Amino acid sequence: MSEKKLRTGFTTGTSATAAARACMTSIALQSRTDAVEVPLPRGGTIRIAIESCEFSGDRARCTVIKDGGDDPDVTHGAAITVECTPNNRPGTIELRRGDGVGIVTKPGLGLEVGAPAINPVPRKMITEGVHETGADYVSRNGVDVTISVKDGAQIATKTDNIRLGILEGISILGTSGIVVPFSTAAFAASVRQNIDVAVAMKDDSIVLSTGGRSEEYARKLDAGLADHCYVQMGDFAGYAISQCAKSGIHSAHIVGFIGKLAKIAAGVKQTHVKGSKVDTAFLARIAAECGADAGTVDAITHANTARHAGEIAEKGGVEGFFESIARHAHTQMSNHCEAKVKLRVTMFGFDGKPVARWPAE
Numbered sequence: 001m002s003e004k005k006l007r008t009g010f011t012t013g014t015s016a017t018a019a020a021r022a023c024m025t026s027i028a029l030q031s032r033t034d035a036v037e038v039p040l041p042r043g044g045t046i047r048i049a050i051e052s053c054e055f056s057g058d059r060a061r062c063t064v065i066k067d068g069g070d071d072p073d074v075t076h077g078a079a080i081t082v083e084c085t086p087n088n089r090p091g092t093i094e095l096r097r098g099d100g101v102g103i104v105t106k107p108g109l110g111l112e113v114g115a116p117a118i119n120p121v122p123r124k125m126i127t128e129g130v131h132e133t134g135a136d137y138v139s140r141n142g143v144d145v146t147i148s149v150k151d152g153a154q155i156a157t158k159t160d161n162i163r164l165g166i167l168e169g170i171s172i173l174g175t176s177g178i179v180v181p182f183s184t185a186a187f188a189a190s191v192r193q194n195i196d197v198a199v200a201m202k203d204d205s206i207v208l209s210t211g212g213r214s215e216e217y218a219r220k221l222d223a224g225l226a227d228h229c230y231v232q233m234g235d236f237a238g239y240a241i242s243q244c245a246k247s248g249i250h251s252a253h254i255v256g257f258i259g260k261l262a263k264i265a266a267g268v269k270q271t272h273v274k275g276s277k278v279d280t281a282f283l284a285r286i287a288a289e290c291g292a293d294a295g296t297v298d299a300i301t302h303a304n305t306a307r308h309a310g311e312i313a314e315k316g317g318v319e320g321f322f323e324s325i326a327r328h329a330h331t332q333m334s335n336h337c338e339a340k341v342k343l344r345v346t347m348f349g350f351d352g353k354p355v356a357r358w359p360a361e
Contacts, residue, residue, distance in 0.1 A: 009069025010046055011174025012080060013122025014038055016064075016147050017129045018048035019082035023060035024134030024143075026053055027084065033062065038129070040177040041121055042212065051079065058141065059085045069179050074158040075170060079150040084130070086141035093127050093138060095145050100152020101172060106165025108308020110350065117161070117171040118147065125177065147172060160277075165304055176212055191240050194231040199247050201228055206249055208233045208240050210256035217352045218255040235260075238269025238336050245337040253344045254333060258325065261347050262306040265328035269336065278306040286325060292318040307350075322347055322356035330358045 022033040032053045037045045052063045061083040068076035087094060097103060097116035104111045110120065118126075130145060131138060149155070152169035156162065161171060198206050206229045207222055209215035215230050222229075233240035237260075244252050254264075259278060266282045284301040287309075292300070296316035303309035313321040326345040334343055347356040 006070040009067040009076070009179035010038075010048065011122070011177055011179055012066055012075055012078070012149075012170065012172045013119065013125055013174035014040075014046065014048065014177045015066045015078075015080040016082055016118075016122060016172050017125040017177075018050070019062040019064045019080060019147075020084065020126050020145055021129040021133050022050045022053055022062040022064075023055070023082055023084035023145075024130055024137065026055040026060045026062065027058060027137060028134060030055070038125070038177070041125065042176055046178065058137070059083070073179075074155055078152070078155060078170070080172075081148045081150070083146045083148075084134075085144050085146070086137075087144040089142035091139055092142040093130050093145060094143075095123060095126060095147065097169070098146045098148025100149030100155075100169040101147050102152075102156060102161055102166035102169040104165065105167055106304040106308070108304040108311060109164065109166070110307065116147070117166045117169070119171065119173050119175075121175045121177075122172045125174075187234060188236055188239055191231060191233055191236055192243050194228070195240070195243050195247050195249065197228045198231070199249065201226065203229050204248065204250035205229065205252070206231055206244070207253045207255060208237075208244075210234065210237075210260040213352075214255045214257060214348055217348050218253065218346070220352075221255075221346065221354070222253060235270055237264050237333065241333050241337045241341060241343075245340040249341055251342040251344070253346065254329065255346045255348065257307075257348055257350065258310045258322070259306040261329045261345070262309075262325055264332055265325045267332055269332075278309075280306075280309055283309045283325070286328070287313055287316075287318050287321055290318050290320045290324055292316055292321075323358060323360065326356040326358035 018036050018038050021036040025033045033050055035049050037047055039045050050062050051065050054061045063079050063081040066075050066078045102117035104113055104115050104117055149170055156170045207218050209232050262278050266279045280301055280303045284297045287300050288297045299312045300309045326347050330343055330345045345358045346354050349355040
């Protein structure tokens with residue numbers, strides 16, 4: 001019997017974008033907005049229902065209920081509200097945090113300390129949505145877009161936000177705009193099936209990526225491969241490389257960012273954030289091996305995230321730090337498949353450019 005297809009959901013970033021679009025649409029039309037179409041970062045759109053919509057003259061307040069699909073996380077069902085008001089700075093859009101949205105207090109998250117915990121992709125989605133639906137309004141008045149989440153501070157206690165230095169609420173997240181259900185059995189099956197397809201198509205070289213962005217960047221490096229040779233292993237690094245060995249895959253190019261690759265380098269084979277954390281002491285030992293001074297080693301030991309550790313290493317001029325992580329990841333994965341698969345490891349920076357390769361090319 002075939003398994004029921006899991007239903008996708010949408011992110012907190014998409015929820016906030018939908019609410020912002022509804023606000024500007026209601027102001028423009030002076031009527032209630034019941035649903036909006038939200039363009040997704042990687043193409044296509046999703047239709048989002050508006051739970052409540054209030055408007056009066058040049059201001060509006062709309063709420064969306066976040067839907068995690070068939071893999072609900074702690075933010076599933078959260079009421080995400082956006083209020084749009086004129087800021088008297090024509091042409092400007094400013095995103096503000098309301099109750100329940102976190103504030104950044106530590107470095108290493110790609111956001112400024114003191115800023116609302118609204119990640120770059122959602123920021124872009126929200127800003128573009130306000131421009132698109134309220135261009136005249138923005139031009140005349142400027143707009144403050146205030147995002148709040150009911151019980152957000154309480155919800156955040158069930159996440160890693162406090163450990164990461166995000167206080168007083170949840171983060172507004174999402175790189176693709178949608179939530180793909182995280183089912184261990186289903187995801188593992190999809191990885192296995194993807195590898196099986198590559199083998200059936202007589203291809204014995206594949207790319208194993210930790211996610212959609214790393215795959216996107218890898219396609220620029222491995223442009224000659226067919227689509228079916230790209231496998232999003234996600235958090236299932238150990239399982240994926242074992243399946244490669246069992247299936248007769250000759251070579252695999254492992255690609256990702258420092259966070260996942262640091263976990264793999266430390267010997268973690270299932271890298272989901274709920275099941276493992278970055279070992280900053282391990283990263284500090286790598287830095288020491290690369291000749292880092294005592295102050296830099298100590299700072300990396302107490303780093304907030306792997307990204308933060310990388311920033312500290314760069315600032316401290318630690319040569320070979322990223323290459324060493326890639327080398328350790330290579331060793332771990334090679335050992336896990338008993339060296340039956342020829343491996344390459346590439347670590348990407350957050351600008352999409354490779355920062356380390358092993359073996360070095």
